[in-house]
Amino acid sequence: MQIDLLQTELDKIIETSNNNITITDQDGIILRSNPNHWSIYGIEPDQYIGKSVYQLQEEGILSPSIHAMVLESKKPVQILQKTNTGRTVMATGFPLFSNSGEIIRAISYSQDQTEIFNLQEQYKDLEKKLVSYQNEVEELRGKESDYHGILYRSSSIEQIVRTIYRVSKTDASVLLLGPSGVGKSTFARMLHAQSSRKNEPFIEVDCSTIPETLFESEMFGYESGSFTGASKQGKQGLIEQAEQGTLFLDEIGELPLAMQAKLLRVLQEKKVMRIGGKKERQVDFRLITATNKNIEEMVEKEAFRLDLFYRINIIPLQIPPLKERREDIPILVQHYVQTINEKYSMSKKLHAVTYDILTQYNWPGNVRELENVIERVILTADEETIHPEHLPINFKNISLPVEAHATPEIEHGVFDDADWKTAIEKTEKSLLLRALERCKTTYEMADFLSLSQPSVVRKLKQYSIVRKR
Numbered sequence: 001m002q003i004d005l006l007q008t009e010l011d012k013i014i015e016t017s018n019n020n021i022t023i024t025d026q027d028g029i030i031l032r033s034n035p036n037h038w039s040i041y042g043i044e045p046d047q048y049i050g051k052s053v054y055q056l057q058e059e060g061i062l063s064p065s066i067h068a069m070v071l072e073s074k075k076p077v078q079i080l081q082k083t084n085t086g087r088t089v090m091a092t093g094f095p096l097f098s099n100s101g102e103i104i105r106a107i108s109y110s111q112d113q114t115e116i117f118n119l120q121e122q123y124k125d126l127e128k129k130l131v132s133y134q135n136e137v138e139e140l141r142g143k144e145s146d147y148h149g150i151l152y153r154s155s156s157i158e159q160i161v162r163t164i165y166r167v168s169k170t171d172a173s174v175l176l177l178g179p180s181g182v183g184k185s186t187f188a189r190m191l192h193a194q195s196s197r198k199n200e201p202f203i204e205v206d207c208s209t210i211p212e213t214l215f216e217s218e219m220f221g222y223e224s225g226s227f228t229g230a231s232k233q234g235k236q237g238l239i240e241q242a243e244q245g246t247l248f249l250d251e252i253g254e255l256p257l258a259m260q261a262k263l264l265r266v267l268q269e270k271k272v273m274r275i276g277g278k279k280e281r282q283v284d285f286r287l288i289t290a291t292n293k294n295i296e297e298m299v300e301k302e303a304f305r306l307d308l309f310y311r312i313n314i315i316p317l318q319i320p321p322l323k324e325r326r327e328d329i330p331i332l333v334q335h336y337v338q339t340i341n342e343k344y345s346m347s348k349k350l351h352a353v354t355y356d357i358l359t360q361y362n363w364p365g366n367v368r369e370l371e372n373v374i375e376r377v378i379l380t381a382d383e384e385t386i387h388p389e390h391l392p393i394n395f396k397n398i399s400l401p402v403e404a405h406a407t408p409e410i411e412h413g414v415f416d417d418a419d420w421k422t423a424i425e426k427t428e429k430s431l432l433l434r435a436l437e438r439c440k441t442t443y444e445m446a447d448f449l450s451l452s453q454p455s456v457v458r459k460l461k462q463y464s465i466v467r468k469r
C-alpha cells in the first residue's frame with residue numbers, strides 16, 4: 001500500500017513537472033519519463049519507454065544523451081542539447097548508486113531553453129546595435145553644435161543631423177524641404193561630406209537660374225559643333241561632372257514640366273546623351289534635391305510630376321524655420337558676431353539689450369537673414385558696442401521678456417532705490433539668466449560665469465530659475 005502510494009506520487013511528480021524528468025537503468029534503458037516533453041525531441045510519447053538511450057543517441061534523437069554521459073562518468077553532468085526539432089535543451093543528469101556503490105539509475109532533468117536562448121541572441125544583437133548607436137551618438141556629440149559648419153542646440157536639428165548621418169552611408173535620394181535660408185544647401189553639403197562620395201565632386205545646380213533653352217546643354221552637355229555658338233571641343237554637362245559624386249539640385253520646384261520629364265529619364269536610366277551625341281553615357285551620382293515650395297501641393301496641381309516626386313522623395317527632411325527652434329538663435333548670433341569680427345579684423349560687441357532683441361526676433365529670413373543683419377550692424381555701427389538703435393528698422397518693436405530688461409542695469413550699474421543686497425541679487429540673477437541663454441549645461445554656465453558648477457546649481461535654485469530642456 002505504502003509502495004503503491006509512493007509510486008503514484010512519483011508518477012504524478014514526473015507527469016506534472018515543468019522539467020522533463022527521465023530515469024534510466026544502469027544499461028541506459030528508459031524506465032520512466034514525462035510524456036509531455038518528448039515532442040521537443042521529435043518523438044512520440046509512447047515510443048521511448050523501454051528504449052535504450054544509446055540507440056536514441058545513434059538515431060540522432062538525443063545528441064548527446066545525458067544518461068549515457070552520466071552512466072559512463074558516474075558523475076553529475078550538465079549539457080546543452082540541440083534537438084533535431086531545432087530546440088535548445090538544458091539537461092542535468094545524476095547517477096544513483098546502490099548501497100554497494102554500483103550505479104543503478106541515471107536521472108535527468110531537462111528544460112527547453114529555446115526561448116531564453118533566442119532572447120539571449122536578440123539581446124546580443126541589440127547590444128551590438130546599442131554599441132554602434134552609442135558610437136554614432138558619441139561621434140555626433142563630439143561635433144555637436146558645430147557639425148560640418150552646422151550650429152545647433154535644438155533637438156529638431158539634432159534629429160536631422162542624425163538622420164543625415166545615417167542616410168549618408170547609403171545612396172538614397174534626399175529631398176530637403178523648408179523655407180528660404182534655413183540651411184538646406186548647408187545640409188546638402190554636409191551630407192556629401194559625410195558620404196563615401198566625399199572625395200568626388202559635389203555639383204550644385206540652382207534650377208531656378210538655368211533658362212529653359214539652356215537646360216539640356218547645361219545639364220547634359222553637348223558634342224562639338226552640335227549647335228551654333230557651341231564650343232569646338234564640346235562640353236561636359238553638369239550631370240556628367242557629378243560622376244561618382246553628388247548632384248544637388250536646389251530649387252527643384254522651379255523646374256518647368258518639360259525639363260522635369262528630361263530629368264526623370266536620366267534618373268530612371270542613369271544615362272545621359274549629350275546634345276548632338278550618338279551614344280548614351282552611363283552616369284553614377286547621388287541625388288540631393290531641395291525646395292522651399294510645397295511640392296506635394298504642386299503635385300496635386302499637376303505643376304510637378306508625381307513620378308519625379310517619387311524618385312526624389314525617398315528621404316524627405318523638413319528643416320524647421322528658426323522661429324520654431326529658438327534655442328538655436330543665441331549660438332548662431334554669437335557665432336556670426338565672432339566670425340564677422342574676425343573677417344573684418346574688428347572687435348565689436350553686442351550691447352545686452354541688442355543681444356536680447358536679436359534672440360527674441362522671429363527671423364523670417366532664417367539663418368541667412370541673421371547672418372546678414374549681424375554683418376550689416378557690425379560694419380555700420382559707429383561704436384564698439386552695438387546698441388539697439390544700430391539695428392534695422394524692423395527690430396524696433398520687439399518686446400522683451402521681463403527678465404531681459406534687467407540686463408542693462410549690469411551694463412550701466414544703475415539700480416533705482418536699491419540697497420546693496422537687492423542690487424547684488426539683481427545682478428546675480430541677470431548674469432545667471434544671460435548665462436542660461438548662452439549655455440547648454442550647468443558646467444558650461446560655470447565656465448561662462450567663472451564659478452564652480454555646484455555654485456551655479458545652488459544659485460539657480462536660490463533664484464528659482466529653472467533650466468529648459
Ligand SMILES: Nc1ncnc2c1ncn2[C@@H]1O[C@H](COP(=O)(O)OP(=O)(O)OP(=O)(O)O)[C@@H](O)[C@H]1O
Pocket residue numbers: 149150151152178179180181182183184185186187250291292367368371
Ligand atoms: N545651422 C546652421 N549653422 C550655421 N550656419 C547656418 C546654419 N544653417 C544655415 N546656415 C547659414 O545660413 C546661410 C543660408 O543657408 P543655406 O543657403 O544653406 O539655406 P537654404 O535653405 O539652402 O536657402 P535657400 O532656400 O534660399 O537656398 C548660409 O550662409 C549657411 O551657412
